[in-house]
Amino acid sequence: MFSYRRYGIAVGIGALLLVLAGLAAGRGSLPDSPAVPAYNPDNLIRLHVVAPSDTDRDQQLKMEVRNVVLAEASKQLKDARDVEEARHWLAQNLATLTRAAEEKLSAEGSPYPVKAQWGDFDFPTRTYGSLVLPQGRYEAVRLIIGEGKGENWWCVLFPPLCLVDVADGGETRAVVAPLAGESYPQERRVELRFKIIEVLQASKERLASLLAASPF
Known part of the structure; x- marks a missing residue:
């Protein structure tokens, strides 16, 4: 028997999905902006620290290495005008960061070796404060502690x-600001599209649930 209730639910949610799909796929209802994305794989360098194991002790050592590396790099890179200046500094100081990490480990009574790699690596989607970086390959410094397992x-x-708030137990917080000399809208298009995709997926699941539960 024909179900008007199911038909109404399907039409209503289908219309919502079409609107959201249009927003996600194109510029549609989003106003055009002359600004370009604030951060992308070509103008940032990520940091990746790999612990020797998953024991509580080794995980804590990973965070200690994170702290000293961020403190040293942030101090030197905060005045870099662009990613090329940052690369120049890294080319001259990658060994310095490695040494700082190993010295910290030795001071903690766990003299693991640290292997530093600098190149392009695969990353999952990550959120830093209000900044969303999509899955993909990014330039990064990778520090592998011990066996890196x-x-x-x-x-x-x-x-x-990323700033480490030592007063808050080593909690890491992300500070998002435009690059020097560049201006960007507060709500970045890439982040908005990620949220739209999440809504699309949730709407599809809701539609399937309603249709399955309808007694008509």
Whole structure:
């Protein structure tokens, strides 16, 4: 028997999905902006620290390495005008960051070796404060502690978005600001589209649930 209730539900949610799909796929209802994305794989360098294992001790050591590396790099890179200046500094100081990490580990009584890699690596989608970085390949400095078999930690080395609040137990917080000389809208298009995709997926699941539960 024909179900008007199901038909109404399907039409209503279908219309919503069409609107959201249009927003996600194109510029549609979004006003055009002359601004370009604030951060992309070509103008940032990420940081990736890999723990030796998943023991509580080794995970804590990973965070200690994170702290010293961020402190050293942020101090030196905060005045870098662009990613090229950051690369120039890294080319000269990658060994310095490695040494700082190993010295910290030795001071903690766990003299693991640290292997530093600098190149392009795959990253999942990550959120830093209000900044969403999509899944993809990004330039990054990777520090592998010991055998590197433990859980890892990500953030952004340049621009120095991730600050460690030592007073708050080493909590990492992301600070999002435009690059020097560039201006961007507060709500970035890439982040908005990610939210729209989330709504689309939730709407599809809701539609399936309603249709399955309808007694008519």
